[in-house]
């Protein structure tokens with residue numbers, strides 16, 4: 349009986365505090381509109397398996413600049429190009445910090461990695477070192493032959509599949525290619541798939557991505573970060589200068605690996621479509637493709653893209 353009364357008292361207290369918070373927010377008047385949360389939990393209950401979808405729905409109701417508390421963290425969610433420009437350009441300096449974050453503390457040595465480091469002298473020095481030494485045009489060009497060698501191996505593998513008319517798991521092959529190129533650039537050697545698994549790299553990377561995404565909702569900006577067919581054929585800048593398509597972010601915390609990322613994506617996609625014609629397996633139509641997403645730091649497909657290649661460069 350006592351626990352029922354305690355539970356009822358706690359629920360009543362939560363609703364009372366919620367009503368009080370809602371009045372205080374209206375009185376304050378300075379905060380952007382947004383859902384009123386519960387004490388302690390804030391609006392966490394409004395976010396489900398795919399937080400970016402939930403935030404998108406909420407933004408439709410509350411507008412492109414929305415305020416909500418996620419747990420105890422006050423959060424502003426922006427979801428239009430104009431609002432993104434306000435945050436990432438006009439007020440870039442105000443938003444360049446990265447708040448304390450439990451996941452980042454554990455996976456990046458007390459937030460010592462460039463991505464999670466608070467804005468300040470340490471971040472500035474590491475960023476400068478990465479940009480000038482590790483990710484400079486000169487450095488990226490110096491790995492051109494490494495990229496070509498690894499890509500040629502993939503093309504040879506797909507040629508074999510083409511001869512045998514079997515479908516290729518493109519997601520898994522491209523992910524291995526990217527891991528091989530990265531390992532050769534970082535460690536000077538690549539690892540066999542088995543060694544890679546044994547050393548526990550893969551689970552660590554996947555778990556890191558999952559953790560970073562789960563705990564980093566405060567930094568999460570919903571629909572504007574997702575590339576979409578509506579940008580095909582348009583002049584919209586992929587580097588973030590138009591604030592409409594932001595795959596690499598924008599402003600002082602934007603991605604320093606953008607040049608390397610774009611170089612690799614372009615080279616791989618160009619080779620795959622130049623060397624092969626692609627068909628979906630089992631006479632599947634493009635609209636029947638399984639586009640289910642998985643939750644992570646980025647938004648990967650839940651199930652890899654598989655397609656059957658036909659080599660098209662026979663003399």
Ligand code: HEM
Pocket residue numbers: 462463464475594595596597598600601602603604605606608609610613
């Ligand atoms: C297609 C490939 C890539 C995409 C789509 C991408 C995307 C992003 C995005 C969206 C951000 C966050 C920007 C923000 O907070 O506003 C970021 C930050 C970052 N990226 Fe990338 N990235 C890619 C490749 C790379 C590569 C190849 C590297 C390094 C080798 C890299 C290193 C970083 C680092 C260190 C940060 C944090 C920068 C900071 O906080 O100052 N990225 N990236």
